[in-house]
Amino acid sequence: MTLITTFWGTLLDILPIAAIVFGFQYLVIRKPVKRLPQVLVGFLMVWVGLSFFLVGLEQALFPMGELMATQLTNHDFLPSLTEGAQRHWSDYYWVYIFAFAIGASTTIAEPSLIAVSLKAGEISGGTIDPLMLRIAVALGMAFGITLGTWRIVMGWPLQWFVFAAYLLVIVQTLRSPRSIIPLAFDSGGVTTSTITVPIIAALGLGLATEIPGRSPVMDGFGMIALACLFPIITVMGYAQIAQWRATRTRSANDLPSCKASG
Amino acid sequence: MDLVVSLARQLKDSLRDLAPVVLVMAFFQLVVIRQPLPDSLALMDLALGLVFVVLGLTLFIKGLELGLFPLGENLARAFVKKGSITWLLVFAFALGLGSTVAEPALIAIAARAAEVVAQGGLIDNSVSAQNSFAFALRMVVAASVGLAVVIGVVRIFKGWPLHLMIIAGYVLVLLLTLLAPAEMVGIAYDSGGVTTSTITVPLVTALGVGLASSIKGRSPMLDGFGLIALASVMPIIFVLIFGIVGIHLIPGVDP
Numbered sequence: 119m120t121l122i123t124t125f126w127g128t129l130l131d132i133l134p135i136a137a138i139v140f141g142f143q144y145l146v147i148r149k150p151v152k153r154l155p156q157v158l159v160g161f162l163m164v165w166v167g168l169s170f171f172l173v174g175l176e177q178a179l180f181p182m183g184e185l186m187a188t189q190l191t192n193h194d195f196l197p198s199l200t201e202g203a204q205r206h207w208s209d210y211y212w213v214y215i216f217a218f219a220i221g222a223s224t225t226i227a228e229p230s231l232i233a234v235s236l237k238a239g240e241i242s243g244g245t246i247d248p249l250m251l252r253i254a255v256a257l258g259m260a261f262g263i264t265l266g267t268w269r270i271v272m273g274w275p276l277q278w279f280v281f282a283a284y285l286l287v288i289v290q291t292l293r294s295p296r297s298i299i300p301l302a303f304d305s306g307g308v309t310t311s312t313i314t315v316p317i318i319a320a321l322g323l324g325l326a327t328e329i330p331g332r333s334p335v336m337d338g339f340g341m342i343a344l345a346c347l348f349p350i351i352t353v354m355g356y357a358q359i360a361q362w363r364a365t366r367t368r369s370a371n372d373l374p375s376c377k378a379s380g
Numbered sequence: 381m382d383l384v385v386s387l388a389r390q391l392k393d394s395l396r397d398l399a400p401v402v403l404v405m406a407f408f409q410l411v412v413i414r415q416p417l418p419d420s421l422a423l424m425d426l427a428l429g430l431v432f433v434v435l436g437l438t439l440f441i442k443g444l445e446l447g448l449f450p451l452g453e454n455l456a457r458a459f460v461k462k463g464s465i466t467w468l469l470v471f472a473f474a475l476g477l478g479s480t481v482a483e484p485a486l487i488a489i490a491a492r493a494a495e496v497v498a499q500g501g502l503i504d505n506s507v508s509a510q511n512s513f514a515f516a517l518r519m520v521v522a523a524s525v526g527l528a529v530v531i532g533v534v535r536i537f538k539g540w541p542l543h544l545m546i547i548a549g550y551v552l553v554l555l556l557t558l559l560a561p562a563e564m565v566g567i568a569y570d571s572g573g574v575t576t577s578t579i580t581v582p583l584v585t586a587l588g589v590g591l592a593s594s595i596k597g598r599s600p601m602l603d604g605f606g607l608i609a610l611a612s613v614m615p616i617i618f619v620l621i622f623g624i625v626g627i628h629l630i631p632g633v634d635p
Binding site for chain 1: 397398400401403405407408409412413415417418420425426427428429430431432433434435436437438439440441442443444445446447449450452453454458459462464466467471474475478479481482483484485542543546547550553554557562565566570571572574576577578579580581582583585586587591593598599601602603604605606607608609611612613621
């Protein structure tokens with residue numbers, strides 16, 4: 119049953135986009151699509167693949183993720199509290215560790231990030247390693263989500279965190295190699311789609327429900343925003359490290375040749 | 381035959397990509413939480429679900445390489461050859477709008493946002509007012525993504541530096557945040573993240589890279605990326621503006 123509903127749902131997702139693309143191709147460009155059979159097979163695979171992917175997520179990863187999010191934020195799980203004492207933010211340490219680990223690991227499996235990193239590896243001519251790029255994004259994402267859970271525990275305004283992250287992004291932008299900047303900004307937007315959002319939403323909801331004084335409706339928002347910003351910072355960091363290493367090996371190679379000529 | 385070999389290679393990559401999630405979940409379940417799974421989660425179902433995820437991811441990525449990527453890039457080249465910027469911009473707007481309007485994540489977040497603003501007293505606490513707010517919010521976000529793709533395509537033609545545009549966008553977000561009602565701020569920030577779906581991202585990326593590589597003097601690395609970045613900032617700006625001036629323009633929602 120869910121299989122059919124999901125196939126139908128994904129078809130409704132793909133159809134408008136396919137209609138726009140093929141409509142413009144035949145009505146405005148008025149040229150046949152190159153290698154039409156291959157493109158159609160590709161579309162079919164995208165449809166079937168995405169449907170299976172979503173059904174699998176619904177059946178395995180989402181229920182597990184949500185179960186664990188509620189279990190970890192439940193007060194039975196936290197260290198016992200002496201009568202009348204205030205809970206310290208560090209009591210939630212397993213939540214932070216889980217947020218970091220689940221944020222990083224789901225990002226590695228995120229299909230749209232795989233797509234962008236494949237393209238980046240292809241057009242950079244090998245200077246960008248797709249897997250390293252995804253690891254950089256995953257670390258940024260994990261940091262952003264962890265910070266988001268900590269913000270919910272502390273109850274501080276989201277704006278402070280977002281503006282601080284903006285400032286970091288701007289500082290990093292001024293110091294990074296220019297060619298990485300557009301890719302870095304793009305990786306911020308692609309990280310939060312299929313797998314990650316439902317699991318981190320469950321984590322935010324669980325925390326906001328469990329902590330006194332937080333409203334699940336108001337404080338549940340904001341995790342996605344932070345998760346989008348930190349990958350920009352880490353991807354630029356990755357480029358800076360790669361550039362630094364490249365110049366270091368170059369200068370190391372230069373030295374012996376200087377000696378030989380001298 | 382080639383397809384089978386490349387599918388097998390992709391299958392191996394998919395297994396590698398999903399291993400971390402499975403390991404993290406297994407570790408927390410077995411070492412940290414140490415509670416039996418509820419009856420609703422049978423181990424067989426979980427295993428079957430994982431098989432689906434791996435197979436689905438494999439087919440999806442291969443399908444992108446065969447279908448969506450070449451189609452997007454060839455279309456971009458054809459537009460440049462034809463030399464009709466107007467049609468290209470119409471296409472860009474339609475693609476951005478069309479792929480966002482029906483996005484399930486956006487529908488979900490718009491419904492939750494309507495609850496928040498109704499609780500905050502910004503709109504009337506009735507079902508009809510919430511529905512029209514959620515619909516208006518979706519339209520605002522979809523139109524802003526359409527506009528973002530249009531601006532992004534113009535940027536590729538003109539070679540404008542992306543980081544200046546994004547920083548200008550951040551400054552705008554900062555100023556608008558000070559003016560917007562508190563209930564709208566979190567919604568606005570999150571709406572930037574949910575707009576870019578799994579099918580839109582590869583197509584929009586292929587469009588940008590295709591355009592940048594067929595226009596003289598543009599580098600695909602420097603100019604081809606950036607469409608998604610604009611599509612993530614623009615909705616924040618539009619939703620904040622909508623929160624400041626737009627809400628009261630929807631008929632019949634005022635409390």
